[in-house]
Amino acid sequence: xxxxxxxxxxxxAFMAACSLFFYGYWxxxxxxxxxxxxxxxxxxxxxxxxxxEPLVRRLLLVAGIAFNLGMLGYFxxxxxxxxxxxxxxxxxxxxxxxxxxxxxxISFYTFxxxxxxxxSYNNIKHRAYSFVEYVFFVSFFPQLIAGPIVHHAEIMPxxxxxxxxxxxxxxxxxxxxxxxxxxxxxxxxxxxxADTFGVYADGAxxxxxxxxxxxxxxxxxxxxxxxxxxxxxxxxSDMAIGLAFLFGLHLPINFNAPxxxxxxxxxxxxxxxxxxxxxxxxxxxxxxxxRRGPALRYLNLLATMMIxxxxxxxxWTFLFWGFLHGALLAVNHALRSVTSRRPPVWLAVGAxxxxxxxxxxxxxxxxxxxxxxxxxxxxxFDGVVVPQTYGALIPALGDFATVFNIRAxxxxxxxxxxxxxxxxxxLAIVFFGPVAMALLEPAPRRRALRSKLVPVGLGxxxxxxxxxxxxxxxxxxxxxxx
Numbered sequence: 053x054x055x056x057x058x059x060x061x062x063x064x065a066f067m068a069a070c071s072l073f074f075y076g077y078w079x080x081x082x083x084x085x086x087x088x089x090x091x092x093x094x095x096x097x098x099x100x101x102x103x104x105e106p107l108v109r110r111l112l113l114v115a116g117i118a119f120n121l122g123m124l125g126y127f128x129x130x131x132x133x134x135x136x137x138x139x140x141x142x143x144x145x146x147x148x149x150x151x152x153x154x155x156x157x158i159s160f161y162t163f164x165x166x167x168x169x170x171x172s173y174n175n176i177k178h179r180a181y182s183f184v185e186y187v188f189f190v191s192f193f194p195q196l197i198a199g200p201i202v203h204h205a206e207i208m209p210x211x212x213x214x215x216x217x218x219x220x221x222x223x224x225x226x227x228x229x230x231x232x233x234x235x236x237x238x239x240x241x242x243x244x245x246a247d248t249f250g251v252y253a254d255g256a257x258x259x260x261x262x263x264x265x266x267x268x269x270x271x272x273x274x275x276x277x278x279x280x281x282x283x284x285x286x287x288x289s290d291m292a293i294g295l296a297f298l299f300g301l302h303l304p305i306n307f308n309a310p311x312x313x314x315x316x317x318x319x320x321x322x323x324x325x326x327x328x329x330x331x332x333x334x335x336x337x338x339x340x341x342x343r344r345g346p347a348l349r350y351l352n353l354l355a356t357m358m359i360x361x362x363x364x365x366x367x368w369t370f371l372f373w374g375f376l377h378g379a380l381l382a383v384n385h386a387l388r389s390v391t392s393r394r395p396p397v398w399l400a401v402g403a404x405x406x407x408x409x410x411x412x413x414x415x416x417x418x419x420x421x422x423x424x425x426x427x428x429x430x431x432x433f434d435g436v437v438v439p440q441t442y443g444a445l446i447p448a449l450g451d452f453a454t455v456f457n458i459r460a461x462x463x464x465x466x467x468x469x470x471x472x473x474x475x476x477x478x479l480a481i482v483f484f485g486p487v488a489m490a491l492l493e494p495a496p497r498r499r500a501l502r503s504k505l506v507p508v509g510l511g512x513x514x515x516x517x518x519x520x521x522x523x524x525x526x527x528x529x530x531x532x533x534x
Contacts, residue, residue, distance in 0.1 A: 060214050064188045067299065071193040075156070082155040085123065086191065092119055093165040094186045100172040101180075113173040117166055124162045127154055132366035157197035159363055161190050163330050168204050170334055185211055194295035198288050200306035200326040210301055217300035227297045230491045233500065233510055234294025237488045240513040241287030243520050245478060249283065252276035252474075256465040257416055262425045266437035269465040270429035272475070277416045278409045279478040282311060285324070290488045305489055311408065311482045314400035316380040317388075319408065331360050346389065353385070354378035369414040369423065376411050401483075437461040439468060 076083035096116035103109045181189070181204070189207050190196075217223060256265060256273035289307040296303045310322035320328050336356040342349040354375065361374020394400065410430070417423045428434060435457025438446070443460030446453050453459075490496040500506045 060211055061182070061184055063214070064211065065184050068184065068188040068191050071188070071191040071196060074193045075191065075196060078156060085127070085155045085158065086161060089120070089123060089161065089165065090187055090190050092116070093168060093190075094181075094183060097168050097172040097186075098180075100169065101175075109173055113169060116169040120162050120166050120169075124158060127158060129362075129366045160199050160201055161196065163201050163327075163363075164190060164203070167201075167330060167334060171204070179208070181208055192296070192301075194292040194299075195303055198292070199324070200289070200292065200304050201330050202303060202326070203329075206304055207301065214300050223300065227300050230500075231294045231297030233491055233506070234290045234297065234488055236294075236510045236514045236517070238287040238290030238292075238294060239517050241283040241290065243287075243517045244513075245481075246280050246283035246287060247520075248474065249276045249280035249478065252465075252467060252471055253280055253416070257418065257422060262422065264462070264464045265425060265429055266461065266463050266466075267429050267432060267434065268437065268439075268463050270426050272466045272471060274409050274413055274426060274430065275475060276471070278412050279475065279482070281412065281415075282482060283478070286488075293489075293492075305492075308489065309482075309487055311405055312401060313404050314394075314397055315404055316377065316384045316407065319404060320377070320381065327360065327363075331356050335359060346386070349385070350382035353381050357381065364415070369417050369419065372420075372423070373411060373415045376414070380407065380411075432456065435459060437463060439463045439466070441468075 072083065072087070075086060093116065096112060096119075100109055100112045100116070103112065185208060188211070189202070189204055192202075192207070195202050217227065220226075253273050253276040256269050257277070286307050289305075293303050293305070304326055306325050308322040308325065310319050313319035313322055336352055339352040339355060340348055341352060355378070357378030358371055358374040361370045361372070361377070364370045364373070395403075410427070413426045413430075414420075414423045417426065436459070438458065438460055440460050440462070446458055446460060449458060491500060
């Protein structure tokens with residue numbers, strides 16, 4: 053066994069090599085990107101920490117951050133901003149950038165290493181990391197391509213005790229069984245739920261579909277995408293933590309039932325938790341946070357969330373999505389500063405969920421024409437078109453139908469009762485279902501291990517997942533593109 057007591061280096065080197073192979077398997081031509089990134093950041097961090105000259109330390113930090121942002125900017129954003137340049141001589145260069153595939157996971161491992169450099173500059177106390185440990189920290193495959201954004205202080209101390217965990221008598225009950233359970237649960241969420249909701253959402257969001265859209269199409273597709281991205285990200289978060297458990301490692305929780313949030317502030321404490329933490333600690337606080345008065349606080353929120361939106365993708369719609377969330381957070385904080393009253397929980401959760409449905413529209417849309425059409429229909433400006441099947445019921449609504457322009461017509465992207473039933477089931481799971489992360493707690497884990505139904509349920513779920521994956525062609529992970 054490669055992991056022996058008090059000697060982890062051989063095991064870490066093997067796992068790091070396997071992780072890099074995993075990364076390069078999808079597109080070997082991009083392997084040099086992460087290898088160069090790891091090498092430069094390790095050398096920069098090692099150069100910054102021991103230096104005492106303020107100017108030299110600052111220059112090294114700026115150079116390191118510039119390198120990381122330069123790599124990210126070239127692959128992810130240069131094509132986005134290329135339309136601002138009109139120099140003909142550079143057209144072929146920009147065309148080449150636009151057509152270059154984005155190295156998978158580059159946004160995640162870039163942010164992780166920026167945090168490492170800033171902590172080295174700020175003299176955050178940590179032991180000296182070996183190169184093997186650092187490569188393992190950055191490249192560990194469960195979190196490499198879709199998060200969570202792991203902080204070095206969360207992983208490096210665990211490496212000192214990894215051999216004891218993997219060779220310990222409690223490995224099976226403490227790590228193997230919960231890890232396998234989370235892996236199966238996450239995969240089931242992804243394949244059985246997220247991909248099905250994706251089928252309901254994809255057609256309506258296409259630009260060519262705008263003229264045929266109706267009120268029900270817009271709402272049904274927006275809610276479908278809201279559930280698709282929920283189960284996609286929730287499933288991947290479960291799988292990442294479950295896979296890490298198989299190797300005896302704890303990754304930070306990145307997803308905590310965010311649609312149960314009672315406010316937008318609460319939502320960002322539950323959704324993509326590690327991204328929120330990074331933006332708060334390494335962007336919002338350095339900008340001044342809430343220390344310079346309410347006006348600058350709200351501007352800092354807007355700037356932070358807009359950068360967070362742009363982090364997700366090189367498109368104006370992502371920037372607009374970040375602006376919406378920044379504005380909503382500012383309004384939320386402003387309301388809390390003037391009143392301590394809170395609405396009933398059910399009302400707060402319901403209102404927050406509706407707002408989130410609206411904000412996911414620009415996140416999914418290909419352009420602002422799609423966003424505009426969705427909002428126009430969802431707000432009822434084109435009336436309410438119900439399927440022809442239910443047209444006979446409209447006269448019974450009387451003046452109500454006239455006032456709200458309710459009429460029968462073709463509803464092209466709404467699948468009727470079948471979609472309603474599946475959506476209702478998805479919402480029931482979201483709001484009333486158990487949280488998979490409970491398996492990380494000792495008491496729920498013991499109850500699950502004692503139950504005879506749990507292994508049966510996991511076996512059925514795993515069988516269904518592999519059967520669906522065998523015949524399904526649209527298995528895609530949304531967060532891989534970020």
